[in-house]
Amino acid sequence: MGMRGRLGELCHRSGMLRMLQRVRQWGRHDLRILAYHRVLTLAERSHFDFDLDLVSASAEGFREQMLLLKRHFRPISLTAVATAAVAGQPLPPDAVVVTFDDGYDDNYRVAYPILRELGIPATFFVSTGYIDSGLPYDYDWLVHMILRAPAERVAIPELSLELAPGAGRDARRRLAGEALSRIKMLDGEAQTALMKRLERDWGMPRGGGHPDCRPMSWKQLREMHAAGFEIGSHGVHHRMLAKLSQQELEFELCESKAVLERQLGVPATTISYPVGGDSAFDDRVVDAAITAGYQVGCSYICGTNALAQLQRHALYRLPVERMMGLGWFDAMLTLPEWLSYPTSRTSTEAARTECSP
Numbered sequence: 001m002g003m004r005g006r007l008g009e010l011c012h013r014s015g016m017l018r019m020l021q022r023v024r025q026w027g028r029h030d031l032r033i034l035a036y037h038r039v040l041t042l043a044e045r046s047h048f049d050f051d052l053d054l055v056s057a058s059a060e061g062f063r064e065q066m067l068l069l070k071r072h073f074r075p076i077s078l079t080a081v082a083t084a085a086v087a088g089q090p091l092p093p094d095a096v097v098v099t100f101d102d103g104y105d106d107n108y109r110v111a112y113p114i115l116r117e118l119g120i121p122a123t124f125f126v127s128t129g130y131i132d133s134g135l136p137y138d139y140d141w142l143v144h145m146i147l148r149a150p151a152e153r154v155a156i157p158e159l160s161l162e163l164a165p166g167a168g169r170d171a172r173r174r175l176a177g178e179a180l181s182r183i184k185m186l187d188g189e190a191q192t193a194l195m196k197r198l199e200r201d202w203g204m205p206r207g208g209g210h211p212d213c214r215p216m217s218w219k220q221l222r223e224m225h226a227a228g229f230e231i232g233s234h235g236v237h238h239r240m241l242a243k244l245s246q247q248e249l250e251f252e253l254c255e256s257k258a259v260l261e262r263q264l265g266v267p268a269t270t271i272s273y274p275v276g277g278d279s280a281f282d283d284r285v286v287d288a289a290i291t292a293g294y295q296v297g298c299s300y301i302c303g304t305n306a307l308a309q310l311q312r313h314a315l316y317r318l319p320v321e322r323m324m325g326l327g328w329f330d331a332m333l334t335l336p337e338w339l340s341y342p343t344s345r346t347s348t349e350a351a352r353t354e355c356s357p
C-alpha cells in the first residue's frame with residue numbers, strides 16, 4: 001500500500017476528513033476527475049493474464065467508492081463541466097467527475113449497473129476501433145503474450161528485454177511491466193511493428209479474442225448512452241497521439257468522433273488522450289483536438305484542476321488503483337495534493353513516480 005496509502009487510511013480513521021474537506025474548500029476551488037479503467041472482481045489473481053494495473057477496483061470496492069462519493073461530494077458530468085466552462089459559470093464546490101478509459105466490457109457489466117442504480121453520472125472514453133471487434137487492446141495483449149509465451153521465446157531485443165532462465169510468473173509480470181514502459185517510448189509505427197512481430201514469432205495472434213479482455217459493443221454503448229451516460233473518444237486505435245504524423249493524428253481525432261456521432265446520434269465533444277502522459281499528448285495534439293471540435297480533453301496526469309484557470313483541453317485526473325481501500329480513496333478525494341496515487345508524466349496509464357500539482 002505504501003506510505004500514502006497508510007496515511008490515507010489513518011486520515012480516514014481519524015474522523016477528521018470532513019472537517020479537513022471544509023477547510024480545504026475555503027482556500028481551493030478545484031475540480032476533481034477520477035480515472036478508472038476496469039472494474040472487476042478477480043477470482044484468482046494468478047489466473048488473470050492481462051494488465052493488473054488496469055484493474056481499478058473490484059465490484060464491491062467500486063460500489064463503496066460511489067456510495068462515498070455520493071455522500072460526501074458532488075458527482076457531475078463532464079458535459080456539465082464543459083458547459084459551465086464555456087459559459088463562464090461556476091461549478092459547485094466538491095464537484096467530482098467519474099471517467100473510464102479504453103472501453104472494457106466490465107465497464108458495461110459491472111460499473112454501469114452500479115452507477116445507474118446510484119444515479120451517478122460518468123463518461124466512458126472508448127477507442128472506437130476496438131468496439132465490436134472482440135479483440136484485446138495492444139498493451140494488454142503484450143502483457144498476455146509475455147505471461148503465456150513459452151519461456152525460450154520471450155526475448156524482446158527492440159526493448160532490450162529478455163526473460164531470465166527459470167523465471168517464474170512474478171518475474172514475467174515484472175518484465176511485462178517494464179515492457180509496457182519501454183514500448184511507450186517507441187514511435188507509433190515501431191509500436192505497431194513490434195506487436196505484429198511478437199504475435200507472429202511467438203505464435204500468439206490475438207484474433208480469437210479472450211473473455212478476460214474484451215471491449216464493449218456498440219449495442220452496449222448505445223444502451224449506456226440512452227441511460228444518460230456520456231461516451232467520449234479515446235482515439236480509434238488507442239495510439240499515443242503525440243507520436244503520430246499530423247495526418248494520422250487528425251485521423252484518430254476525427255474518425256473516432258465521426259464514428260461516435262454516427263453510432264450514438266449526438267455530437268461527441270469529449271476526449272481522453274490514450275496513455276495520457278507528456279509523451280502521449282502535447283500542444284500540437286491539443287490544438288488538433290480543439291480544431292476537431294472537442295470541448296474537453298483529459299490527460300492521465302495526476303492532479304486536480306483549478307477552476308479559476310481551467311485548462312479544459314488538458315485536464316488532470318486522479319487515477320483510482322486496485323489496492324486503494326475505501327479509507328485511502330476517501331482521503332485521496334479529500335486531500336488529493338497529498339494522498340493521490342502518483343502517475344508518471346512521461347508514460348502513464350501504468351507507470352507511476354510523481355504527482356503533478
Ligand SMILES: [Zn+2]
Nearest residue numbers: 101102274275
Ligand atoms: Zn487508454
